[in-house]
Amino acid sequence: MRDFLKRLPKVELHLHIEGSLEPELMFALARRNGVELPFASVEEVRAAYDFQDLPSFLELYYRGMSVLKRAEDFHDLAMDYFRRAHAEGVVHVEMHFDPQAHLARGIELDVVMEGLSLARREAERELGMSTALIMAFLRDRPADEAMKVLESAAPYWEMLDAVGLDSAERGHPPSKFTEVFQRAKMLGIPRVAHAGEEGPPDYIREALDLLDVCRVDHGVRCLEDPDLVARLRDEAIVLTVCPLSNVRLKVVERIEDHPLPQLLDAGLRLTINSDDPAYFGGGMLDNFVACHDAFGWSKETFIQLAGTAIEDAFMSDARRLELHRQLAESA
Ligand code: HPA
Numbered sequence: 620m621r622d623f624l625k626r627l628p629k630v631e632l633h634l635h636i637e638g639s640l641e642p643e644l645m646f647a648l649a650r651r652n653g654v655e656l657p658f659a660s661v662e663e664v665r666a667a668y669d670f671q672d673l674p675s676f677l678e679l680y681y682r683g684m685s686v687l688k689r690a691e692d693f694h695d696l697a698m699d700y701f702r703r704a705h706a707e708g709v710v711h712v713e714m715h716f717d718p719q720a721h722l723a724r725g726i727e728l729d730v731v732m733e734g735l736s737l738a739r740r741e742a743e744r745e746l747g748m749s750t751a752l753i754m755a756f757l758r759d760r761p762a763d764e765a766m767k768v769l770e771s772a773a774p775y776w777e778m779l780d781a782v783g784l785d786s787a788e789r790g791h792p793p794s795k796f797t798e799v800f801q802r803a804k805m806l807g808i809p810r811v812a813h814a815g816e817e818g819p820p821d822y823i824r825e826a827l828d829l830l831d832v833c834r835v836d837h838g839v840r841c842l843e844d845p846d847l848v849a850r851l852r853d854e855a856i857v858l859t860v861c862p863l864s865n866v867r868l869k870v871v872e873r874i875e876d877h878p879l880p881q882l883l884d885a886g887l888r889l890t891i892n893s894d895d896p897a898y899f900g901g902g903m904l905d906n907f908v909a910c911h912d913a914f915g916w917s918k919e920t921f922i923q924l925a926g927t928a929i930e931d932a933f934m935s936d937a938r939r940l941e942l943h944r945q946l947a948e949s950a
């Protein structure tokens with residue numbers, strides 16, 4: 620089964636590129652940039668990956684990215700991930716990035732965009748992968764700051780496949796960002812948002828009603844609200860589910876307790892994703908294998924999930940057709 624899951628052309632719709640920073644690269648970049656890390660070794664960093672919840676992870680996540688200083692660093696970060704993903708059969712990656720986390724450290728948007736853009740072109744040329752870019756706003760920071768970031772990104776609007784909403788969810792409902800997302804809509808930029816990871820089902824409703832998102836990142840808590848589940852099904856909204864992330868951040872206790880089978884039974888459109896693979900114990904293939912081991916899903920189920928990701932990805936029609944064909948051949 621692992622061989623089959625590796626061969627399956629996998630499309631990743633939910634990845635934070637800063638969350639793909641492996642401890643080895645963290646140390647290499649720290650050395651290159653003269654940044655002091657509060658860890659003595661790679662092993663010590665890994666040992667710190669014992670999270671109680673989303674905020675306790677975010678603390679480490681924001682600290683880890685302090686080693687990213689120059690365009691070259693963002694390039695190396697993304698290429699490091701694209702190579703790993705490619706090796707496990709990922710053919711398309713949609714990456715969130717967090718400009719505010721870098722601006723707060725004095726790293727300009729131009730630096731981030733230059734590095735990521737270079738890596739995207741390289742991934743296409745050398746690995747035959749396609750990629751998409753999602754500029755995420757930090758929901759635990761003020762909405763007017765997000766608006767300023769959106770406006771200052773004007774030179775890059777055309778390069779953004781979507782804007783997103785991430786960081787600490789509780790106490791920061793989507794409604795806080797209504798105006799920012801309205802502005803993005805006016806600019807013709809598609810919208811996605813994290814909702815219903817730690818936050819209540821109402822946050823998912825707000826993301827749909829007020830932010831007009833085309834898909835929901837995580838969304839697993841929708842199951843607490845049967846009317847919402849019916850709506851997600853009727854409107855064919857895709858949830859980008861991240862099983863290993865949900866275990867590591869204690870959204871669920873064990874993978875066997877994950878609500879993925881119920882979500883599937885409810886007729887929802889689902890995809891499997893890695894979220895922050897360096898921090899959550901595995902990439903796309905590990906997430907697929909974990910689902911197989913926990914739920915005993917058939918090949919057909921995985922083909923269905925991989926197909927949904929292809930259908931919902933930000934990519935050209937030609938690329939979509941090519942990947943649907945690859946998927947049919949892998950079956
Ligand atoms: O898993 C996550 N959830 C919310 N925000 C995030 N930012 C990076 N990773 C995450």
Ligand SMILES: [Zn+2]
Nearest residue numbers: 785813836894
């Ligand atoms: Zn996420």
